[in-house]
Amino acid sequence: LIRRSRLKSAAQVIPAIPALIALSCQGGLFGPLPSQIDDDPVPFDHKLTFARHVDQAFSEGRIDRIMAEAGGLLASVETECPDVHCPVTFTRVGGVSAFSEGGAILTSESQLDAVFSVDADFKIVTFMVGVCGAPSGDDPAVVLGCASTGGSVVIVHDAPTDVWAHEWGHVQGLPHRNDCARNLMHAFELETNAVNARERTALLTPTPGSAFQRARTAEETECLNCSAAPAEVSGGEPLEQVISRRFLQGIPSALLGNVESAEVVEELLAHWAAAPPAHVCANLARLLGHAGDPRACAPLGDLALLMAGELQVDDLAAISESLLALGRLAAVDDSGTALALLTAGTSPEFWSARGLTVRADTDSTVSTADALARISVMALGLAGTDDARQHLSALRQRESVSRSRDPWFSVQVEEALALLGDSSARVLTGQRAERQP
Ligand SMILES: [Zn+2]
DSSP states (O other), X not given: OOOOTTSOOGGGSOOOOHHHHHHHHTTOTTOOOHHHHXXXXXXXXXXXEEEEETTSOOOHHHHHHHHHHXXXXXXXXXXXXXXXXXXXXXXXXXXXXXXXXXXXXXXXXXXXXXXXXXXXXXXXXXXXXXOTXXXXXXXXXXXSEEEETTSOEEEETXXXXXXXXXXXXXXXXXXXXXXXXTBTTOSSOOSOOBXXXXXXXXXXXXXXXXXXXXXXXXXXXXXXXXXHSOOOOOTTOOHHHHHTSOOTTSOOGGGGSXXXXXXXXXXXXHHHHTOOOHHHHHHHHHHHHHHTOGGGHHHHHHHHHHOOXXXXXXXXXXXXXXXXHHHXXXXXXXXXXXXXXXXXXXXXXXXXXXXXXXXXXXXXXXXXXXXXXXXXXXXXXXXXXXXXXXXXXXXXXXXXXXXXXXTTHHHXXXXXXXXXXXXXXXXXXXXXXXXXX
C-alpha cells in the first residue's frame, strides 16, 4: 500500500509523555484525577496465534513485521484526530499453521463460518467479497477483514497494518467510531491510528472470554449508537480524490453526495473510460452500480469479459465489484447485457476458459473460476428480477440432481435466494457470533 501524503511522517507523530502529566497532578487532595490514570496506562502484550489458508502463503517474518507495525501505530499519537498513547504490543505464538476450511476466496457467510471455526486468532485468506454482513447484508462489497467480538479475525493477506489492528479492536469488544477520519475504529477509512481512552482500555486488557461477552450484552443499550451511527461524510472531497482511495469495506456511495445525478454518472463514466488503476475501477464499479444508470452496463460488462490470465488482487476486486454492480443494474437494463453476463458467469467454465487466477504470493496463484461463478450468483441475488430468480431456482434444481464440484456453490445459491426474499432459501443464520468488517 502506498501511503498518501496526508498521513503523518514519523517525525510528525508526537510520542506521549505520560510521566510529565502524572507529576503535575501528584499528591492532590482528591486523589488521582482521571487524566492521571488515563495517561499512565499499563502496557499489555497480546499473545496471538496465526493460520493461513493452504493456498495462501504467508511467512512468520511478515506476520512479525505487521504485528510490530501495529503496536507502533497504537503507541504513536495522531495529530489530525484526538488520540491517546496506547502501549499495546502483539506477539506471535507458534508458527503459521495451514487450514483447508472454507476456501482462500470467501464469498458466502457459510464459508466465512467455516474459516472462523479454525483455531487461531488471525486466519489469513486471499480475498473476501460480500461477507461479514458488509456493509449490510443487501449491499455486498469487497472487505479486507472481519472480526467476531470476543473471538477471532479473518483477514485478507494484503490488508494494511491498521486493518489488522482495527479487527483486533473488534475482538476486544470495540464498535465503530466515525467522528474523525483517522480513528482506528472508523467503519470504512484506512490509514488510521487514533484511539480514545475507552478504546485504549479495551486494547490493554486480556482478550475477553464468555464473561466479557455477557457483560457486553448487558451494556449493549449504552453502546447501540456507536456501531449503528451513520458513517461520517467528509463533504467537499473532490470526486477524483475519493475514487482513488482505498476502503475497508467498499467505497460508501454517500461520499459523493448524490451519486444518482446525471452529472456524477457522466463524471464516473469518464473516469472509467480513462482506464484507471484496478482499485479505482473497483470504486467506480461500486458507485456506478449504486447510481442506477443502465449506461454503465456495457463498460462494466466489458471489464468482466476482457480480463484474462493472472490477476492481481485489485483486478479481482474490480471484476467482483463490476459483477455486483451489474446485479444492481439488471432491473433497469433493458438491453439485457447485465443479466446475460451474470447468468453465463454462474458457470465456472465461463471463467476457467480464460485461465483466470489471482496472485496470492510471489510464487503462488489461486484459481478464481469457482469464486467468480459464486460472485455471479451473489450478483443475481441483488438483481431482484424475475429472470434472475428463475435462473437461481434452476441452479438450485440442478444442484439437487448433481452437486457442483465446488462444495460452496449450492450454499451461494441459497444465500442469493435468501437475498431475493425467497422464504424457501436454506440459509443458516442462528448461532453466528456478532461480527463486522
Ligand atoms: Zn470494523
